[in-house]
Amino acid sequence: DQQVKQNSPSLSVQEGRISILNCDYTNSMFDYFLWYKKYPAEGPTFLISISSIKDKNEDGRFTVFLNKSAKHLSLHIVPSQPGDSAVYFCAASAANTGNQFYFGTGTSLTVIP
Amino acid sequence: GAGVSQSPSNKVTEKGKDVELRCDPISGHTALYWYRQSLGQGLEFLIYFQGNSAPDKSGLPSDRFSAERTGGSVSTLTIQRTQQEDSAVYLCASSLGGTNPDTQYFGPGTRLTVL
Numbered sequence: 001d002q003q004v005k006q007n008s009p010s011l012s013v014q015e016g017r018i019s020i021l022n023c024d025y026t027n028s029m030f031d032y033f034l035w036y037k038k039y040p041a042e043g044p045t046f047l048i049s050i051s052s053i054k055d056k057n058e059d060g061r062f063t064v065f066l067n068k069s070a071k072h073l074s075l076h077i078v079p080s081q082p083g084d085s086a087v088y089f090c091a092a093s094a095a096n097t098g099n100q101f102y103f104g105t106g107t108s109l110t111v112i113p
Numbered sequence: 114g115a116g117v118s119q120s121p122s123n124k125v126t127e128k129g130k131d132v133e134l135r136c137d138p139i140s141g142h143t144a145l146y147w148y149r150q151s152l153g154q155g156l157e158f159l160i161y162f163q164g165n166s167a168p169d170k171s172g173l174p175s176d177r178f179s180a181e182r183t184g185g186s187v188s189t190l191t192i193q194r195t196q197q198e199d200s201a202v203y204l205c206a207s208s209l210g211g212t213n214p215d216t217q218y219f220g221p222g223t224r225l226t227v228l
Contacts, residue, residue: 002155034216043117043204043219044156089156093215100169101217103148105155 003027004092006104014112019077021107023090026071030092030102035064035075038087038106047088048075080111115139117220119205125226126195134190134223136205144210145188146217147180149201156204162188163210195227 005024013019021035031052036044050057050064050073057064063076077084087106118137126132138145147159158172162182173179177195182188192199202224206217 004155006155032215036219041221043119043206043221046216046218049216091156100158100161100171101146102158103156105153 002105003030004090004102004104006088006090006107008107009105010108010110012110012112013080015082016079019075019080019084019109019111021075021077021088021090021109023073023075023104024071025073025092025102027092027094027102028071029094031095032093033064033066033073034091034101035062036089036091036103037084038089044089077109080109082111082113085109085111117205117207117218119203119220119223121223122221123224123226125228127228128197129194131191131193132195132225134192134203134205134225136188136190136207136220138186138188138205138207139218140186142207142209142218143185144208144215144217145182146206146208147188147190148204148206150204150222151201159190159203192225195225197227200225200227 034049035047037047038044048062066073087108089106091101091103093101120135143164145162148156160180161169177193180190202222204222206219208215208217
């Protein structure tokens, strides 16, 4: 049972444009969400997070939006750069599940120079 | 500072053999996680250690899989009688633990290939 879903396995964007990566979840108890970036042959690296008390968190070129009523979050990268090309995973956790995190299947982003 | 390290980076083994994968977490992190990523799949939770508490083994796919964490630091994931479907990248992560929210930091992974 996939509690966190990333329905787009891949995305291609022109350099300088906005990249929007989407993530949906089913468990309404999730209260903390994260995005990780993964390059080939490396482990995922933490990118940005958001708590359910917020609907937006921004860090430089990266902004995460949370829509709790729709159980949807998205990661915006603007402007996109070729170095952003990687697989992006969203993850979610709930206070009542301890620190168990549920990951999506990832979206492979390619930024075309 | 040093991040999470894993060894070996690659392991090729024959079906039926046992393998051990090692994880060294970030110093001071009390929580340690094992995940695996099969080809084309997301990260699958395997097991979670938090301090001296009993580990959460709910993600282990079969009794051929086990993990230990000695001295609250280094962890070893053991797969007995490996099968071809065990082929995957095994990822270890650590976090400060005991906080909410918490953030996990991943190692580079061990790519396991079972022939």
